Amino acid sequence: MIFNLEFSGQDSFRLSTGETLFVVGANGTGKSSLLQRFAMQNRHNARRISASRQTWFQSSAIEFSPAQKVSYEQQARSWDTNVQARWMEQNPQLRSGLTLYDLIDAENVDARAIAKAMRAGLRDEAEALAKQVAPIAKINELLARSNLPIEISVQGGDRLVASKSGSPPYGAAELSDGERNALLIAADVLTAKPSTLLIIDEPERHLHRAIISPLLSHLFRLREDCGFIVATHDLMLSVDNPEARVL
Numbered sequence: 001m002i003f004n005l006e007f008s009g010q011d012s013f014r015l016s017t018g019e020t021l022f023v024v025g026a027n028g029t030g031k032s033s034l035l036q037r038f039a040m041q042n043r044h045n046a047r048r049i050s051a052s053r054q055t056w057f058q059s060s061a062i063e064f065s066p067a068q069k070v071s072y073e074q075q076a077r078s079w080d081t082n083v084q085a086r087w088m089e090q091n092p093q094l095r096s097g098l099t100l101y102d103l104i105d106a107e108n109v110d111a112r113a114i115a116k117a118m119r120a121g122l123r124d125e126a127e128a129l130a131k132q133v134a135p136i137a138k139i140n141e142l143l144a145r146s147n148l149p150i151e152i153s154v155q156g157g158d159r160l161v162a163s164k165s166g167s168p169p170y171g172a173a174e175l176s177d178g179e180r181n182a183l184l185i186a187a188d189v190l191t192a193k194p195s196t197l198l199i200i201d202e203p204e205r206h207l208h209r210a211i212i213s214p215l216l217s218h219l220f221r222l223r224e225d226c227g228f229i230v231a232t233h234d235l236m237l238s239v240d241n242p243e244a245r246v247l
Contacts, residue, residue: 001045001195003227005038017195020220020228020244024235031231035199036086038229042197048080049188051202051231054092055181060171061159062101069101099184100160100172102191106135107154135190138222142186146215150179181206182215194225204234213240220244 006012015021023031032051039048064072072094079090089095110132117126133141140151152172155161161169162179175183185203192198204212217240220228230237238246 001227003038003042003045003197005229006041007034007037015197015227015229015245017227018224020230020241021247022238022241022244023229023231023247024233024238027233032086032201035201035229035231036083038197039085039199040081043077043081045193045195046080046197046199047188047192048085049185049198049200049203050085050089050095051205052087053089053095053184055096055177055184055206057096057100057173057180058093060100060161060173062104063097064101069098072098096184099187099191103135103139103187104154104158104160106191108157110134138190139183139186142215142218142222143182145218146182146211148179148182148211150175152183177206178208178211182211186215186219189219189223189226192223192226197227197229198223200228200230202232203230204232204237209234209236213237217241 001017003015004012005015023034025031035048039046072091075091076094076098079085082090111134114126117123136152136154143150143152150162150164152160152162153169155169160172162172162175163169172180172183181203185200189198200216203216207215212234213236216230216237220241232238238244
């Protein structure tokens with residue numbers, strides 16, 4: 001997949017799936033405006049992860065129906081094409097709720113596929129599916145590699161819980177600001193469809209670089225079927241990923 005990115009009427013370049021572009025610069029140089037421009041140019045296959053988004057959950061459980069989820073998703077996509085989206089979020093509580101929904105749903109879909117194969121007597125298929133790394137397992141591996149000693153799991157089919165260093169489980173809404181931010185970034189990236197342009201604005205907010213650097217590097221490797229554009233003030237993030245392009 002090729003993403004066409006236009007700076008102006010004459011200046012443009014291409015970014016392919018499997019490639020990462022870091023956009024670096026001081027405050028006020030137009031990084032967020034440029035990301036918004038790229039999101040609008042690729043509105044049908046871009047997912048924007050905004051620095052200004054809400055990073056806390058209303059609840060640790062799914063709060064809306066599948067039909068409401070589709071409607072809210074359409075609202076979010078429509079808002080992302082609005083010029084005001086550069087600096088303001090509309091219905092910010094929906095963003096984290098949608099991410100929570102996608103993560104829990106991906107885990108449940110994985111479990112249902114294994115159960116369906118077993119009930120149909122397709123033992124080999126069920127075993128093959130079970131050997132694939134489930135979405136939550138990927139999240140937990142990412143968190144461990146990113147120096148965050150927490151594990152995530154789904155409880156009761158609709159509630160996301162966490163455990164820290166082997167503690168009793170508690171609602172994911174009770175995670176620290178940094179832990180929630182890392183979880184939201186990872187979940188948004190891992191639940192994106194293939195050939196998505198993932199546009200991430202200042203992922204280092206609320207996160208020490210000892211966390212965000214390995215988190216991003218591993219996400220890039222896990223989603224080589226997507227393209228990444230990352231705006232950041234942390235110049236070392238691009239140094240940690242020497243194969244990436246830098247603007």
